[in-house]
Amino acid sequence: MGVLLSAGLSLGKDLLGLEYLSAEQIRLILDTAEPFKEVSERPIKKTPALRGKTIVNLFFEASTRTRISFEFAEKRLSADTVNVASTGSSVSKGETLVDTARNLEAMRIDMVVIRHPSSGSADFLAQRIRSNVVNAGDGTHEHPTQGLLDLLTLRDRFGKVEGLKVAICGDVLHSRVARSSIWGLRKLGAEVGVCGPFSLMPRDIGELGVREFTRIEDAIAWADALNVLRLQLERMTSGFIPSLREYNRVFGITSERLARAGKDIVVMHPGPMNRGVEIDSDVADGPFSVILPQVTNGVAVRMAVLYLLAGGMPDWQQQGGVE
């Protein structure tokens, strides 16, 4: 990683999405994450890399896993952190995102980690403040650190990502995880398939260079790894699928389906899981599952992102934002 850094490679000011990163930048993050894995295994889980930096975690949407993972990453890097949730803050009093941003800026913070229900909100914020912005999930656009931790997990298992066949299963239409996953995997040279009912597939998804499957059995037979997306319960009430029961019967990842494929396969899930809907419990808890290693890697990847952005910070003026 020292070599890459000395070659002048950086992430720029923000991490908004994997679409905007090159393969080299993605590899830089994954390589940087490797030594950070070890920090979390120490009895004293702390490194002084971001001492004196202030980070605001701005969560406009409920999140447990991602928020805690970022917070651990920040604390293990010795940053000072503040958590802002949309309820009980000025946001719930009708303050606009741009005003929230300007107020944070006025407090001279270094970084903002933002989770927001509107696609493009992280881009919006990044264009308006000098601080580094990390997208922790914006609407149905991207969730880049999730995409990165999936890549790190695959690399741990297979040694490399290039040439792998990965099937993204489920509600691709509403999934920011799917978009980040597609960009990250494609850039690192993996083949990507998507599988689900057409009512949950975005228009023209094939143009992103992915293969489309309508039968989950075909996707499993083709893939080296599955990334199983969470199926939100409201998709049924809003009419995208007839019932969760049928979804599980037609598209659910079950141990029978995996056994029929007769091969080793890696099963990922970004969480939180709906056991018995998109994934059966015996798969989630079974030998092919890497769901908990994903969570562990999440902290390391987020440490790497924060560390690299902090190092790249003096560049913000030359870069003039991302777009």
Next chain:
Amino acid sequence: MTRPILIRGGRVIDPSRKGDGVADVYLQEGRVAAVGTNITGEDGARVIDAAGKVVAPGLIDLHVHLREPGQEDLETVATGAMAAAAGGFTAVCAMPNTDPVLDNQGAIGFVISQAQKAGKARVYPIGTISLGQKGEKLAEMGELVGAGAVAVSDDGKPVMSSHLMRTALEYAKTFGIPVADHCEDMGLAHGGAMHEGIVATRLGLKGIPAAAEEIMVARDIILAELTGGHVHLCHMSTRGSVSLIRRAKEMGLRVTAEATPHHFTLTHAACEGYNTNAKMNPPLREDLDREAIRQGLKDGTIDVIATDHAPHHYDAKEREFDDAPNGILGLETAFGLAVTELVEPGVLSLPELLFRMSTHPARIFNLPGGTLAVGAPADVVVLDPAARWSVDPSTFYSKSRNTPFGGRMLTGRCDLTIVRGRVVYDRAGG
């Protein structure tokens, strides 16, 4: 009495009489008094040298939002009428989705009186189809027309009930006015923020499929056939709509259609980077749609160019894409965009363009103007179709600044606008 005006030596294009040649135009007592060569007006007439310029009947925009009453911080009838004049428009039709809406004769009379006080471009109010624009009960169209409404529309709120649309077409036919419809199946559009396609897929924004427009275009055409009423289809955006209208016209139905400068100029790619100034309804579509709109304007399937001028406060657009309001300004960039995007590439000749921006709009909404025939109202523009200029929103006469065209180089602009024989805009400041 207004001072007579002699416009000398310009290329006079009058699409109403297929006239195109160098001539003088003499305006007296609010009317066109003479068009010919070597006209010498009365002593004291104001003489305007139009050598190298185009003299034409004033442009007419059938679709603008002037925000008054209710949202005077965005636009007023006066500022909108001034923006219109600066864009070469001598008349605009104001949509009724104000607050309160223009669903009664008092409200129509208010807009007309504000326009008279302003004394810039003419403003013709459009009344609502339904009371309160609620899509339930017909507004009192007879009284709306009596007060000065030139058409009815629930623009912005599509008429979802086919029964209401049918009775509206029948009832409006009684008074000889068109029913202008914003074609959008609300169930199918379902909270979408931009065109449904690859850009929306990448940006993670909810899409509005082309079919949401086309379903309602098809319905309106079928109801036009049923009723014999005149349906005017607002801001057409898809290739499917163009082909449906083409067939309706072949059947001889009373269907007219408009397209906006942004739909013949931009595509959904303009939304990249979550540019809220590219958010409008109907949304910007694909290359093939833009091409079909241009082709429709060429072959007459699309009758007129209308701007859908939609002022918004700058901070309303300064927010998340999902939450930003729809629409952009149109009046002060329409002619430049039309010359740059349609005339320069050879889609339309300048006389054909003026037909679609002046003569034909007047005809299909049965408005005065659109002609330089002797005795016609002295609503005249002097245009410089060769002027190269860069769009600078800070110089707009509109109260708002929401345009995706800031900084764009355009060819063609308006030099002088005359309404009722009086100069209401002179770029040189005279």
